[in-house]
Amino acid sequence: MLPVRPTTSALEPKRRGGRLFLVWLIGCLVIIGAEFVRRGLRGTPFPTGLLTFTEFLAWLVVIALTLYGFAVAIRWLMRALFWRVGRRLFLSYLLIGMMPFFLFAILLLTIGYMIAGVMSHAALRGERQASLGQMESAALEYGLTGKKPADALPTLEIYDTDANSGAKLPDWLKETTFSGMAWRDGEPLLVASRQFPRTAERPRTVVFVQPIDKTWIDQLHERAGMIIRVGRESDTGRKNKVNMKVEGSNVDFNADDGDMEDLIVHSIGRKIIWGDLTSLNDWKSGGSDDEHQLFTLIINPVSSLFQFYFGAGSDQYVRILFNVITSLSVMLLFIYMMAALFAAVLIYSITRAVNRIEKGTKAVERGDF
The missing domain is CATH 1.10.287 (Helix Hairpins)
Structure with missing residues (x-):
């Protein structure tokens, strides 16, 4: 019927x-x-x-x-x-034929972005570990020669138990070798501690402390092209700062060094934006402080990401990869267009046949043979 x-x-x-x-x-x-x-009723004893x-x-x-x-x-x-047959066939063509194509493209883009985000996350942690390795080597050299590294950042702090600066160290750092991150007065730190054993005396300890501040962030951007913003936990959001929720805690991003919102807006679609949440040790006790976690916002260009993993020759690698992906995409798109054109011809033929049957049926009802 x-x-x-x-x-x-x-x-x-x-x-x-x-x-x-x-x-x-x-x-x-x-x-x-x-x-x-x-x-x-908040703050009152009335049940809710x-x-x-x-x-x-x-x-x-x-x-x-x-x-x-x-x-x-x-x-x-x-x-x-969509009450007519042709329109229903066209709707079925859109839902079954074209929509999966766009949904699959969105899925591939999402998977690629997440992989790039995880790679940026690993790159940031690799940069931190590289900084800690340099600080360990510098602490060893300082313990042997007493000279501060020539390439040290201006905000680098050096503590030596044989000097007056050693009195500022917590007790746990004076008696152990440590390499990692710590939390001191709301500020994240890179800490490298090196012990030098001595006979009949307490071991000498040299500690290098590098705050993750604007100086360290700027040198990371100059060296690796990666832009990061460090968040600090707070009870409430403050004015002139960007505030966001991370695992139930308020995190403030200090925007005094630039407009962070503009930075994020101009990076959408052009750079990889990701986040890193890290547990830190407490500066005073040395224990793991799970209540205070460091959230780092990562904004990483794709070129810097490839250069980090594939070295200086990454441009040629990216160019070859881009050409291969583009060629495959154009070929698959051409095949899909041919299939879509064939489906459109079928829809037109079926619609035309149904219209002819409908005209014939009406002619029979009128008695017009």
């Missing part, structure tokens, strides 16, 4: 639509009112269990009616726009 376009009366919504919309609106008002009441249960029921009603409204709207759209 040929499809018949529904009459106007069949498309009219039922009268209960107004009542359902009123119930949906009441549910939204209940949710908003419950939030205001909960804020007013009944209020939470009422809000939960209101959310259920609102979600159910919203889904019902979407279903009714989609049904009306299907009946109003």
Whole structure:
């Protein structure tokens, strides 16, 4: 039987639509009112269990009616726009033929971006480990010669138990060799401790401490092309700072050295933006401080990422890789276009045949042979 376009009366919504919309609106008002009441009762001994249960029921009603409204709207759209055979075939072609192509492209882009983000995360940790390795070598040289490294950053701190600076060290650093990161007064540090045993005396300890501050961040950008911003935990967000939530904690990014929001906006789509969350040791006790974690925002150009992993000849490698991917993409796109053209011809042929059958049926009904 040929499809018949529904009459106007069949498309009219039922009268209960107004009542359902009123119930949906009441549910939204209940949710908003419950939030205001909960804020007013915060800090008071009044129980809020009944209020939470009422809000939960209101959310259920609102979600159910919203889904019902979407279903009714989609049904009306299907009946109003795609009641003919040709239009239904064209819609099926879009959903089955073209939509998977775009969804698969989005999936590939997402996978590639996540892989690049993980590689940027590993590159940052590799840079930190390289800095710690340089500090360990510098501490050994300082212990033997007493000379500060020539390429040391201005903010590098040197502590020696044989000098007055050793009194500022916590007890655990005076008696151990350590290489890692620590948390001191809200500031992340790279710490390298080196012990020099002595007969009949306490071992001598030399500690190099490099704060992860603007100086260290700038030299990382000059050397590796990677831009990072270090977040510090706080109770509430402050003005003139970028604030975000990380695992339930407020993290402030100091934007005094530039407009961080503009940096992120101009990097979207051009650079890899990723995050790194690291647990640090406490400066005073030396124990792991899981309550204070360092969140680092990584903004890394793709060229710097390839140069970090593939060395100075990465440009040629990237060019070859880009040419191969482009060639495969063009070839697959051409094959897909041929298949799409063939499907369009089939849709046109089927639609034309159905229209001829419909005209013949109407002619038979009229008795026009």
